[in-house]
Amino acid sequence: MSCIEQMKYKLYLERTSFKDAREYIEKNSEEVYYVDPGYKIFKDYYIIGVPPVAMGVRGTEMLFTYVKPCHGTFVMGIDSEEEIARLRENEKEKIKKSLKSGGLKGKADSGSAPASFSEMYKK
Amino acid sequence: MSEGKKALLVMGCPEVPVQMSMVIYLTHKLKKSGWDVTVAGTDAAVKLLKVADPESYYVQKTVDLDELIGNIVEKKVDFDVCFAFMHSDAGMTYGATFSAISRARLFAVVFGKNAEALGESIDYPAEKIVAKATHNPNPLKNKIDKVAL
Numbered sequence: 540m541s542c543i544e545q546m547k548y549k550l551y552l553e554r555t556s557f558k559d560a561r562e563y564i565e566k567n568s569e570e571v572y573y574v575d576p577g578y579k580i581f582k583d584y585y586i587i588g589v590p591p592v593a594m595g596v597r598g599t600e601m602l603f604t605y606v607k608p609c610h611g612t613f614v615m616g617i618d619s620e621e622e623i624a625r626l627r628e629n630e631k632e633k634i635k636k637s638l639k640s641g642g643l644k645g646k647a648d649s650g651s652a653p654a655s656f657s658e659m660y661k662k
Numbered sequence: 663m664s665e666g667k668k669a670l671l672v673m674g675c676p677e678v679p680v681q682m683s684m685v686i687y688l689t690h691k692l693k694k695s696g697w698d699v700t701v702a703g704t705d706a707a708v709k710l711l712k713v714a715d716p717e718s719y720y721v722q723k724t725v726d727l728d729e730l731i732g733n734i735v736e737k738k739v740d741f742d743v744c745f746a747f748m749h750s751d752a753g754m755t756y757g758a759t760f761s762a763i764s765r766a767r768l769f770a771v772v773f774g775k776n777a778e779a780l781g782e783s784i785d786y787p788a789e790k791i792v793a794k795a796t797h798n799p800n801p802l803k804n805k806i807d808k809v810a811l
Contacts, residue, residue: 541728557751557752557754575763577731577762577763585728585732588759590762607752608674608752609752612752612755
C-alpha cells in the first residue's frame with residue numbers, strides 16, 4: 540500500500556476510467572501539467588497512467604490520478620505546496636530541454652509560416 | 663536461445679478465472695524454453711497464485727506490482743519481455759505504464775467479456791493478444807501458443 544492512502548486526501552472521482560479522470564483534472568484545475576507514467580510523488584507513489592498523464596493544481600491542492608487494479612481510477616486531491624513546486628520545476632526543465640534540442644526553434648522555422656505580414660493577411 | 667532472458671507476467675485484478683490459469687500455463691511454457699520468469703500482481707492475486715501452487719512448482723518468483731513499478735522506474739530491474747494481463751480499464755492503464763517505463767517487448771493479453779473493445783482502446787506500443795475468454799481458457803491459450811519469442 541502506498542503512503543498516499545495514509546495521507547489526508549479528498550476523492551473527486553471514484554472507480555472511473557483513466558480517460559474520464561484525466562478530463563476531470565483538465566477541466567477542474569487552475570494549472571495542468573503533463574508527466575510521464577512513473578513520475579514519483581509523495582516519497583513512494585509512482586504514477587500509473589496512459590500518456591499524457593495530467594496533474595492539476597488548484598490553490599494549494601494537487602489533483603492526480605490514482606489507479607488500483609480491482610477498483611479503477613480515482614481522482615485524488617492532496618494539499619502539498621512542495622509537490623506543486625516540484626511539478627512546476629519539472630515543467631521548467633522540460634521547456635529547457637525542448638529549447639536545447641531546438642523544439643521551439645523548429646516550429647518557428649516551419650516552411651508553412653508566412654514570409655511577410657502581407658502574405659499573412661492574404662490567408 | 664532464450665536462456666537467461668527475463669520475462670515478466672503482470673497480473674491484473676484476479677476476478678476473471680482465466681487469468682490465473684493462463685499465468686501458470688505461460689510461466690511453465692516460458693520456463694521450459696529457458697526464460698527466467700517473474701510474476702507480478704496485487705497482494706490478492708499473488709495469494710491466489712501461491713495457494714494454487716503451494717510448493718512453487720510452476721512459479722518461483724513473485725513480486726508486488728507497485729513495488730516492481732518503482733524498481734523499474736529507478737532502473738534497478740528490467741525485463742526482455744512482458745505479458746500484461748488485462749480485462750478492465752485499470753489493467754489497460756497498467757499496461758500503458760509498463761509500455762512507458764520498461765524496455766521490454768510488451769504483449770497486452772486482453773480477455774474477459776469486453777475484450778474486443780478494450781483491445782481497440784489500446785493505443786500505446788504493444789502486441790495485442792485478444793480473446794473473449796472468461797471461464798474457458800482455450801481461446802486465449804490458442805492465441806498465446808502462436809506467439810513467437
